[in-house]
Amino acid sequence: MQPSARFPWKSEYTVGNESIDEQHRTLLELAGLLHMAVAAGQGYKIIQNAFAALVKYTEEHFSDEEQFWIDAKSAAVEKHKRLHRQITEELLALRFEGPYGVVFCTPNELTNWVEHRLIAHFIEEDQGVYRNLTPGAKRKRASA
Ligand SMILES: [Fe+2]
Ligand SMILES: [Fe+2]
Numbered sequence: 001m002q003p004s005a006r007f008p009w010k011s012e013y014t015v016g017n018e019s020i021d022e023q024h025r026t027l028l029e030l031a032g033l034l035h036m037a038v039a040a041g042q043g044y045k046i047i048q049n050a051f052a053a054l055v056k057y058t059e060e061h062f063s064d065e066e067q068f069w070i071d072a073k074s075a076a077v078e079k080h081k082r083l084h085r086q087i088t089e090e091l092l093a094l095r096f097e098g099p100y101g102v103v104f105c106t107p108n109e110l111t112n113w114v115e116h117r118l119i120a121h122f123i124e125e126d127q128g129v130y131r132n133l134t135p136g137a138k139r140k141r142a143s144a
Contacts, residue, residue, distance in 0.1 A: 006032040007114055015126045019141040020068065023061045024122050030054040031114045039107040047104050051095055058091055058118075064142045069129060072137035076129045083125055087117050 007028040014021055034050040062084040069077045090113060094105035105113075130138065 006035045006111075007119075013119060013122045015122065015130045017068075017130060017138060017140075017142065020065060020126065020130070023057075023064065023142065024126075027054070027057060027061060027118060028114070030057050031110065031118070035107055035110050035114075038104055038110060044102065048095075048102075051104065055088075055091060058088060062088065065126070068140065068142040071140060072133045074129055074133060074137075076132070080125060080129060083121065087121060090117055 009025050009028060013024060015024070030050070030053050034047070034054050037047045037050045066077065066081055066084065069080060074080075094109060094113060096103055
């Protein structure tokens with residue numbers, strides 16, 4: 001996949017583990033595709049597919065990353081799992097069943113989630129947890 005123009009990868013997002021960074025890049029690409037679909041006012045099916053792909057990959061990434069922290073014997077696992085749950089719930093809330101059917105977020109609401117929750121999480125929490133691992137644990141791969 002090409003990096004999305006909407007949420008381009010920046011070096012400051014780098015956690016330092018190749019497989020985690022790869023997954024983070026994919027998350028931004030999937031978020032970019034969803035953004036394109038909502039901004040263009042695409043039909044239900046296209047937006048729903050893009051939304052479902054982002055939700056699925058977010059859940060897979062969080063689960064892989066939690067296993068990575070567990071294997072690396074990080075002390076931050078439980079707190080980190082709670083953060084992942086909150087961020088996932090906020091993503092799920094960007095799609096809701098209204099009285100007249102399913103309503104998706106606006107492009108701005110999605111951008112808010114991506115920038116202030118997802119990317120902020122890469123920078124504040126993922127980088128922080130990674131920095132505190134032992135050098136041996138840092139070399140492992142998260143299963144993608
Ligand atoms: Fe992450
Ligand atoms: Fe994380």
